[in-house]
Amino acid sequence: MEWSKEQMDEKEQLQKVKDTARPTVGILILTTGTVLLMFSLALSISLGAADIDFNTVWGTIFHFNPNSVDHQIIWELRIPRVIGAAIVGSCFAVSGALMQGMTRNPLADSGLLGLNAGAAFMLALCFAFFPGLSYSYVIVFSFLGAALGAGIVYGVGSLSENGLTPIRLVLAGAAVSALLGALSEGIALYFEIGQDLAFWYAGGVSGTTWGQLKVVTPWLCIALLGAIALSRSITILSLGEEVAIGLGERMGRVKLLSAVIILVLAGAAVSVVGAVSFVGLIVPHLARRLVGHDYRWIIPASAMLGALLVVLADLTARIINPPYETPIGALIALLGVPFFLYLARKGGGNV
Amino acid sequence: MDALEVNKISVGYSNDLIIKDLSVSMPKHKITTIVGPNGCGKSTLLKTIVRVLQAKEGAVFLEGKAIHTLDTKEVAKRMAVLPQTAQAPSGLTVFELVSYGRFPHRKRMGRLSKHDYEYIHWALDVTGLNDLRDQPANALSGGQRQRVWIAMALAQGTDILVLDEPTTYLDLAHQLDILLLLQRLNKEEGRTIIMVLHDLNHASRFSDYMIAMRDGAIVTEGIPNEVMTCDYLRRVFQIDAELISCPHSANPVCLSYQLCEHSAGCKVR
Numbered sequence: 001m002e003w004s005k006e007q008m009d010e011k012e013q014l015q016k017v018k019d020t021a022r023p024t025v026g027i028l029i030l031t032t033g034t035v036l037l038m039f040s041l042a043l044s045i046s047l048g049a050a051d052i053d054f055n056t057v058w059g060t061i062f063h064f065n066p067n068s069v070d071h072q073i074i075w076e077l078r079i080p081r082v083i084g085a086a087i088v089g090s091c092f093a094v095s096g097a098l099m100q101g102m103t104r105n106p107l108a109d110s111g112l113l114g115l116n117a118g119a120a121f122m123l124a125l126c127f128a129f130f131p132g133l134s135y136s137y138v139i140v141f142s143f144l145g146a147a148l149g150a151g152i153v154y155g156v157g158s159l160s161e162n163g164l165t166p167i168r169l170v171l172a173g174a175a176v177s178a179l180l181g182a183l184s185e186g187i188a189l190y191f192e193i194g195q196d197l198a199f200w201y202a203g204g205v206s207g208t209t210w211g212q213l214k215v216v217t218p219w220l221c222i223a224l225l226g227a228i229a230l231s232r233s234i235t236i237l238s239l240g241e242e243v244a245i246g247l248g249e250r251m252g253r254v255k256l257l258s259a260v261i262i263l264v265l266a267g268a269a270v271s272v273v274g275a276v277s278f279v280g281l282i283v284p285h286l287a288r289r290l291v292g293h294d295y296r297w298i299i300p301a302s303a304m305l306g307a308l309l310v311v312l313a314d315l316t317a318r319i320i321n322p323p324y325e326t327p328i329g330a331l332i333a334l335l336g337v338p339f340f341l342y343l344a345r346k347g348g349g350n351v
Numbered sequence: 352m353d354a355l356e357v358n359k360i361s362v363g364y365s366n367d368l369i370i371k372d373l374s375v376s377m378p379k380h381k382i383t384t385i386v387g388p389n390g391c392g393k394s395t396l397l398k399t400i401v402r403v404l405q406a407k408e409g410a411v412f413l414e415g416k417a418i419h420t421l422d423t424k425e426v427a428k429r430m431a432v433l434p435q436t437a438q439a440p441s442g443l444t445v446f447e448l449v450s451y452g453r454f455p456h457r458k459r460m461g462r463l464s465k466h467d468y469e470y471i472h473w474a475l476d477v478t479g480l481n482d483l484r485d486q487p488a489n490a491l492s493g494g495q496r497q498r499v500w501i502a503m504a505l506a507q508g509t510d511i512l513v514l515d516e517p518t519t520y521l522d523l524a525h526q527l528d529i530l531l532l533l534q535r536l537n538k539e540e541g542r543t544i545i546m547v548l549h550d551l552n553h554a555s556r557f558s559d560y561m562i563a564m565r566d567g568a569i570v571t572e573g574i575p576n577e578v579m580t581c582d583y584l585r586r587v588f589q590i591d592a593e594l595i596s597c598p599h600s601a602n603p604v605c606l607s608y609q610l611c612e613h614s615a616g617c618k619v620r
Contacts, residue, residue, distance in 0.1 A: 104440070236454055242403050242434035247507070248427025248455035293443045 026297040029290050033304040040308060041086065044315040045078045052078075077206075084208030084272050085314040085328075086307035087220055089279060091269035093306025094227050094299055095262045096280020097287065101234040101295050102258050105166040106285070106343055110146070110266035111277025112170050117177035117184075118149020119270035124184035128191040135271075136215045143267035150263065152176045167344065177275075205273050205314050206325060216268050223264045224303060230258055231295040238295070276329045278336025279306055285343070352414060354379040354511050354543040355400060360409035362392075362399050368407070369395045370567045377560070379510075382537050382544045384554040386578075387564035388588055393547045394435065396564070397515050400545070401432040413511075427455035431504035435515040439488040445499050446484040449474055452506030474505040478532065494525030501532065512536070514546040518553065526550070530557050551588075552604040555579045556597050563587045579603040585611060 046057045052070050059065070060074040092110060099108035110116050122145025126138055133141075157164050157172040188194040233254040236244045245251060269276070283306045284298060291297035310328065317326045353376040363369035370392045377383045385393045398404040400411050402418060410417040418426060431452070439448055452474065453467040463471070475481050478498045483491065488499050497517060504512055517533070518526040534557055536542045548554045554561060554575070561578040563570045565587050571578055579602065584592045592608040 232454075236451060238440050239448075239451060240434070240437060242398075242401075242432065243437055245403050245423070246401060246427065246430075246432030246434065246504070246513075247451065248424035250423055288442065293440055293447065
């Protein structure tokens with residue numbers, strides 16, 4: 001360490017500037033994103049099959065009048081669905097970011113790796129055998145379903161001789177999703193619950209209720225805080241397993257905790273919106289472009305961008321062909337599929 | 352005392368052990384190189400030492416204490432590792448990557464301290480990466496990239512450095528460049544260096560201590576003069592080598608060689 005004192009000071013000052021540069025970018029993006037998100041939330045609440053002006057929206061929130069139809073629409077339908085969209089977007093995006101960082105798989109997404117299909121399958125079972133089960137239990141089934149889907153995909157994937165590659169996992173995910181989807185449809189036909197389930201396949205937040213939000217929000221908050229607490233370890237894991245071990249990362253603990261958080265996030269999101277793919281794929285890549293490689297920034301940025309994406313997708317879904325609603329799963333797939341092909345063409349690349 | 356002591360380890364799957372009942376020690380403040388043919392278990396041995404693989408039986412001792420009983424972060428403060436296939440995530444700059452070397456020393460959410468910066472700057476300086484610090488690491492050439500990973504391991508500030516084939520995929524000049532850097536770290540700062548090398552001549556020229564393996568067992572170990580003999584090279588690599596004395600280190604190096612069955616026998620010039 002032969003630095004003269006002056007040299008050291010100079011270098012340190014330079015570094016301090018550089019060190020603050022990225023966080024500044026991060027904070028800027030998070031702030032801008034939050035403002036944009038607020039704006040699109042407001043827009044999304046006021047636009048829809050029944051156009052309601054901004055003052056009425058404002059009035060609903062601060063001077064709720066139960067006799068006004070507009071107020072009723074906003075309070076009982078619009079606001080829950082918009083908040084639901086934001087929550088679901090954050091859940092999918094953060095679970096995708098964690099999966100991509102932990103496994104160094106740029107194609108990781110809860111939809112592509114069978115978690116969503118597993119959760120939807122479990123929900124179908126739930127509707128068939130325990131109709132009328134309270135939502136706080138339904139969501140637990142959804143978590144278990146996500147675990148089931150992930151378990152089968154990893155099991156099938158690791159049967160292949162040359163080990164798990166990103167593309168192979170996605171193939172296993174597609175096969176398992178197709179199987180679980182078919183089984184869910186079979187159950188739906190046999191038990192005549194197709195009506196209840198149809199909207200879960202297509203993906204939509206229109207059915208979101210305050211009751212659901214009350215159950216989902218605490219789960220989301222805990223999982224998000226957990227994800228942020230783990231973010232530094234995820235960054236280290238993203239350097240590769242052997243490097244992470246060399247740096248003294250506690251692998252078992254970090255992987256287990258991340259897996260639990262991923263399953264909770266994906267399960268919670270599916271129980272609200274259905275098996276929507278690609279949010280968890282697109283958003284983390286975008287977040288990395290914006291805030292760099294540090295997961296301490298990627299995770300909050302993903303939460304914010306995911307919310308923004310799904311809120312905007314939901315808004316588009318409502319205004320594209322009124323009064324009918326286009327499934328948001330389909331809308332997001334319009335963005336997601338080309339993006340997936342682009343990533344797959346890069347040979348998986350690296351995260 | 353030895354830096355690392357491997358005590359009767361068996362590694363592998365239960366019915367297919369790659370290493371069986373192997374014991375060896377690596378001396379402190381020396382350069383130790385493990386050599387052997389493909390599939391001889393040298394990487395397995397190294398991976399067990401750095402706790403990527405777990406021994407079925409036996410244990411690895413770090414300065415007298417069984418490594419798996421120590422806190423993994425504490426181990427990371429004493430032993431840094433450069434894996435064979437390290438690949439940086441895209442977009443990460445050299446400085447950022449090297450700064451992760453400070454991970455075991457940092458508190459949970461803490462930022463880099465002045466002390467951390469000193470180590471990072473020193474690591475960048477020693478490896479000659481100062482000018483490249485803001486470049487994305489995966490856009491560099493193979494030799495530079497290897498330097499970045501070495502710099503990260505150096506920033507960890509450990510006495511022991513473990514490297515798995517640090518010169519693979521590099522051209523001749525860059526191979527030498529990396530080895531000279533490791534030699535300097537050993538000579539000037541007394542760091543213990545343990546590595547796997549494929550190139551026998553490099554191993555002989557730069558090592559204080561050599562370990563030759565075949566079929567998951569140690570054939571011989573000792574100073575290069577003891578290991579680099581016609582007899583052992585035949586037993587370890589099944590080659591008949593012509594050995595001469597290296598003009599740079601005076602250790603034996605292999606001038607040329609034949610496969611055993613074709614040759615007339617071994618020559619020492």
